[in-house]
Amino acid sequence: xNTADLxxxxxxxxxxxxxxxxxxxxLQAALKGGAADRRSVFEVFTRRLPEGRRYGVVxxxxxxxxxxxxxxxxxxxLGFLRERRVVDEPTLEWLASYRFGGAVWGYPEGxxxxxxxPILRVEGSFAxxxxxxxVILSILNHDSAIAAAAxxxxxxxxxRPLIEMGARRTHELAAVAAxxxxxxxxxxxxxxLAAGFRYGIPTVGTxxxxxxxxxxxxxxxxxxxxxxLGRGTTLLVDTYDVTEAVRLAVEVAxxxxxxxxxxxxxxxxxxHRVRQQLDELGATDTRIIVTxxxxxxxxxxxxxxxxxxxxxxxxxxxxxxxxxCSMVYKLVARAESADPKAPLVPVAKKSTGGKTSIGGRKWxxxxxxxxxxxxxxxxxLGAVPAELxxxxxxxxxxxxxQVLARxxxxxxxxxxxxxxxxxxxxxxxxxxxxxxIPTEYV
Amino acid sequence: xNTADLxxxxxxxxxxxxxxxxxxxxLQAALKGGAADRRSVFEVFTRRLPEGRRYGVVxxxxxxxxxxxxxxxxxxxLGFLRERRVVDEPTLEWLASYRFGGAVWGYPEGxxxxxxxPILRVEGSFAxxxxxxxVILSILNHDSAIAAAAxxxxxxxxxRPLIEMGARRTHELAAVAAxxxxxxxxxxxxxxLAAGFRYGIPTVGTxxxxxxxxxxxxxxxxxxxxxxLGRGTTLLVDTYDVTEAVRLAVEVAxxxxxxxxxxxxxxxxxxHRVRQQLDELGATDTRIIVTxxxxxxxxxxxxxxxxxxxxxxxxxxxxxxxxxCSMVYKLVARAESADPKAPLVPVAKKSTGGKTSIGGRKWxxxxxxxxxxxxxxxxxLGAVPAELxxxxxxxxxxxxxQVLARxxxxxxxxxxxxxxxxxxxxxxxxxxxxxxIPTEYV
Numbered sequence: 001x002n003t004a005d006l007x008x009x010x011x012x013x014x015x016x017x018x019x020x021x022x023x024x025x026x027l028q029a030a031l032k033g034g035a036a037d038r039r040s041v042f043e044v045f046t047r048r049l050p051e052g053r054r055y056g057v058v059x060x061x062x063x064x065x066x067x068x069x070x071x072x073x074x075x076x077x078l079g080f081l082r083e084r085r086v087v088d089e090p091t092l093e094w095l096a097s098y099r100f101g102g103a104v105w106g107y108p109e110g111x112x113x114x115x116x117x118p119i120l121r122v123e124g125s126f127a128x129x130x131x132x133x134x135v136i137l138s139i140l141n142h143d144s145a146i147a148a149a150a151x152x153x154x155x156x157x158x159x160r161p162l163i164e165m166g167a168r169r170t171h172e173l174a175a176v177a178a179x180x181x182x183x184x185x186x187x188x189x190x191x192x193l194a195a196g197f198r199y200g201i202p203t204v205g206t207x208x209x210x211x212x213x214x215x216x217x218x219x220x221x222x223x224x225x226x227x228x229l230g231r232g233t234t235l236l237v238d239t240y241d242v243t244e245a246v247r248l249a250v251e252v253a254x255x256x257x258x259x260x261x262x263x264x265x266x267x268x269x270x271x272h273r274v275r276q277q278l279d280e281l282g283a284t285d286t287r288i289i290v291t292x293x294x295x296x297x298x299x300x301x302x303x304x305x306x307x308x309x310x311x312x313x314x315x316x317x318x319x320x321x322x323x324x325c326s327m328v329y330k331l332v333a334r335a336e337s338a339d340p341k342a343p344l345v346p347v348a349k350k351s352t353g354g355k356t357s358i359g360g361r362k363w364x365x366x367x368x369x370x371x372x373x374x375x376x377x378x379x380x381l382g383a384v385p386a387e388l389x390x391x392x393x394x395x396x397x398x399x400x401x402q403v404l405a406r407x408x409x410x411x412x413x414x415x416x417x418x419x420x421x422x423x424x425x426x427x428x429x430x431x432x433x434x435x436x437i438p439t440e441y442v
Numbered sequence: 443x444n445t446a447d448l449x450x451x452x453x454x455x456x457x458x459x460x461x462x463x464x465x466x467x468x469l470q471a472a473l474k475g476g477a478a479d480r481r482s483v484f485e486v487f488t489r490r491l492p493e494g495r496r497y498g499v500v501x502x503x504x505x506x507x508x509x510x511x512x513x514x515x516x517x518x519x520l521g522f523l524r525e526r527r528v529v530d531e532p533t534l535e536w537l538a539s540y541r542f543g544g545a546v547w548g549y550p551e552g553x554x555x556x557x558x559x560p561i562l563r564v565e566g567s568f569a570x571x572x573x574x575x576x577v578i579l580s581i582l583n584h585d586s587a588i589a590a591a592a593x594x595x596x597x598x599x600x601x602r603p604l605i606e607m608g609a610r611r612t613h614e615l616a617a618v619a620a621x622x623x624x625x626x627x628x629x630x631x632x633x634x635l636a637a638g639f640r641y642g643i644p645t646v647g648t649x650x651x652x653x654x655x656x657x658x659x660x661x662x663x664x665x666x667x668x669x670x671l672g673r674g675t676t677l678l679v680d681t682y683d684v685t686e687a688v689r690l691a692v693e694v695a696x697x698x699x700x701x702x703x704x705x706x707x708x709x710x711x712x713x714h715r716v717r718q719q720l721d722e723l724g725a726t727d728t729r730i731i732v733t734x735x736x737x738x739x740x741x742x743x744x745x746x747x748x749x750x751x752x753x754x755x756x757x758x759x760x761x762x763x764x765x766x767c768s769m770v771y772k773l774v775a776r777a778e779s780a781d782p783k784a785p786l787v788p789v790a791k792k793s794t795g796g797k798t799s800i801g802g803r804k805w806x807x808x809x810x811x812x813x814x815x816x817x818x819x820x821x822x823l824g825a826v827p828a829e830l831x832x833x834x835x836x837x838x839x840x841x842x843x844q845v846l847a848r849x850x851x852x853x854x855x856x857x858x859x860x861x862x863x864x865x866x867x868x869x870x871x872x873x874x875x876x877x878x879i880p881t882e883y884v
Contacts, residue, residue: 017636018614020607022647024635025671029649033666035656042652067614080639088670126656133652134634137610138617165462168579169766171620172460172509174613175580192576193466194459197522205464207471208575210484210773213789214477214568224475228530229467240792314766323765324611324756331652347655350682 015067016077016098018135021086027127028091036127037338041361044106044120044140044329046113050148050322052432055423057151057416058119059181060143061109065403067135068100100128104398107364109407110184110416111393112423113144114377116439118362119327121394125338126331133329141327142174143181145319149296150185151420152320153312155428156300161188161309163204164195165291166317178317184412187316188309199409206261212239222252232258234289237274238265246274250281259287259308267292268305275306295320296430333361346381358441365391366437374423380442457509458519458540460577463528469569470533478569479780483803486548486562486582486771488555492590492764494874497865499593499858500561501623502585503551507845509577510542542570546840549806551849552626552858553835554865555586556819558881560804561769563836567780568773575771583767584616585623591738591762592627593862595754597870598742603630603751605646606637607733608759620759626854633753641851648703654681664694674700676731679716680707688716692723701729701750709734710747717748737762738872775803788823800883807833808879816865822884 030036073095102124122129164182167175179195189204196203215221231253237245237260267290291311335342346359360381365388369375427436472478515537544566564571606624609617621637631646638645657663673695679687679702709732733753777784788801802823807830811817869878
């Protein structure tokens with residue numbers, strides 16, 4: 001089963017080389033030394049949120065499931081590893097039949113998380129689990145960073161739609177994942193056609209300054225656009241003089257003009273002027289879209305302006321100052337053999353330089369207060385206290401190597417909105433602060 | 443011709459959907475309105491360097507050439523565009539036979555650039571050129587940002603090798619491009635196997651803390667690693683106690699031990715202690731590799747420490763604070779028809795909000811002082827002054843749709859080193875400052 005089962009066109013190549021060289025050398029040494037089969041538990045978590053952020057957003061889980069399912073070593077890849085002497089022949093043989101056969105539990109995609117939250121847990125032999133480290137972290141670190149920025153922007157935008165348009169500001173495939181993560185975080189549409197193709201996200205767009213400059217004058221450009229795309233289109237009105245362009249836009253398209261877009265200048269001031277002008281021209285239903293280097297703060301500052309939609313590019317795809325999370329994938333427990341009855345021994349690197357981790361296979365639950373609002377992220381080892389048993393956060397995602405849970409993106413998006421709404425009100429303050437709920441270890 | 447001709451395994455799918463929706467609606471309107479065939483010139487440039495940076499690095503050009511060559515609309519893609527009603531049937535027909543047939547000139551990859559430098563120029567019909575905007579900017583904005591950070595780190599590292607190990611901190615395919623850009627900027631090796639496979643970059647790696655924690659004790663782990671990977675391997679010595687681990691490492695591997703890696707703590711202090719201990723143990727040739735959240739400043743601060751190599755992750759793949767450039771793709775001139783004799787008319791958006799551009803098809807040259815050091819980036823319209831004619835920066839990359847120039851990555855890497863060495867000495871100061879040479883318009 002793959003995302004293709006949701007009816008979307010998809011072709012996921014092998015993900016086996018999105019892997020650090022040392023995962024394979026560790027595998028080789030563990031195979032030779034005899035420890036490769038030891039039953040192991042790895043957990044993904046972050047020691048801290050980006051500075052000033054109040055919550056994190058789990059995003060990319062669906063992509064992780066695809067990556068695990070497509071993690072296999074075909075002849076080309078094995079040939080490369082052989083030629084470059086990355087690992088020895090016994091290891092290559094082992095890799096040739098590699099299929100992850102273990103278990104994965106995790107926070108459902110769209111959930112919020114806090115420092116220490118075990119957002120993904122991978123269990124199986126050391127050998128089969130260690131190989132997945134790099135690609136799992138790549139996906140979760142990237143996608144969660146974008147979703148966190150998107151979520152803040154969506155809070156700031158309130159009911160107004162947000163258009164993701166950052167493809168040109170990031171790697172061409174990171175852009176597709178960024179559109180997906182932005183949608184999870186609350187964006188409405190994307191400019192990125194590949195994101196529409198791959199994930200079914202609605203795509204939008206009409207024209208750029210180049211289209212106006214191509215023509216002999218602005219009137220010709222507007223006329224050509226309206227003739228082709230209809231009166232409901234969005235005309236870009238800041239190539240020359242905004243006031244003249246708005247007048248011309250309504251003259252060409254009539255008051256049925258769908259929208260005007262403003263991409264420069266003092267947006268607060270210009271939006272008010274343009275709204276007044278549109279209303280005076282009878283174009284009272286014509287919307288105003290703004291798109292100039294916006295971030296969550298600029299969006300919030302336009303809350304009182306007559307703006308109908310925001311387009312966000314650079315600041316979205318760069319995580320609004322935090323383009324990656326600091327998620328790590330740590331061995332937290334292992335047995336002395338592959339025997340399922342052999343006890344798991346908690347393990348952890350000794351702290352130096354602040355890189356602490358807590359050993360042991362963990363559960364996590366979100367405790368609510370009397371009003372049903374999140375009060376603490378509770379993380380523990382062993383049995384889950386009865387009062388938290390129905391507030392557990394980890395769900396089973398992969399069992400015996402089989403992906404159990406795949407979800408349409410709208411389900412994930414709705415889950416995030418619900419999770420955010422369930423946090424204390426200060427969660428959506430844009431000002432810097434601490435995590436909005438504490439992490440408690442029991 | 444493709445990168446595959448350099449002997450590297452490569453499979454580049456169509457890049458046509460790495461495109462903003464509005465490129466296609468502009469195309470539709472221009473086809474219907476009759477302006478689509480107008481001969482047009484688009485230029486890629488940036489209005490400013492990231493704050494405090496003294497030069498930029500052109501990276502991604504080779505990937506741009508691949509993207510242009512693979513920009514075509516197959517049946518799946520056309521079916522998607524039809525079903526989602528992105529464009530009308532005449533436009534779909536036009537797209538079905540799309541192949542870029544124009545010209546591309548650009549700064550050779552690895553060159554440095556400054557505000558206003560026309561690092562890429564795309565010429566052809568409006569229709570064929572406008573479609574390429576998004577993917578060209580995605581590649582250049584991402585790759586150049588990483589290469590610029592890499593270049594600063596390489597300056598700081600001097601003769602010491604740099605290992606790129608940031609795959610886990612960025613999107614899994616952005617990571618591959620980041621390895622490539624890092625290599626251009628002066629890195630030596632990468633941890634990313636996909637970058638080795640795709641671009642032939644040397645890959646390295648040995649083990650992580652998980653490998654030590656997997657075993658019953660550090661001795662077992664070291665022994666297993668040395669047994670499998672040989673005495674020349676790199677042992678990670680900071681899982682528990684560094685002093686004890688170094689002692690154990692030399693005991694297990696002997697003084698032939700290749701290297702030890704330190705991934706936490708006060709690296710300056712620890713490196714000195716470890717060096718002294720290794721020397722006392724007779725392991726005078728054992729190298730010290732450090733890898734803990736390094737950036738160019740941390741690398742520079744270790745210049746006097748007995749460190750033999752640096753591994754850099756997060757700060758490399760996030761551009762050391764600047765994960766994207768602000769490159770734009772602007773229509774700067776167009777004719778009134780497709781006729782090659784029709785004069786090109788310079789065009790530019792009128793300035794509002796600082797988004798100025800200068801119209802017209804430009805040349806660029808780097809003027810040298812009497813000592814042969816770069817003195818100014820000179821940009822002009824029309825004829826190139828005789829004294830600058832052999833200092834021109836733009837080279838022909840694509841002619842009549844055919845890629846002319848493809849280069850091994852080592853050539854690009856060497857070019858960057860030479861270009862950087864030819865800048866005034868203050869170029870490689872890490873402190874914030876202005877562009878190291880001024881941009882002059884003539």
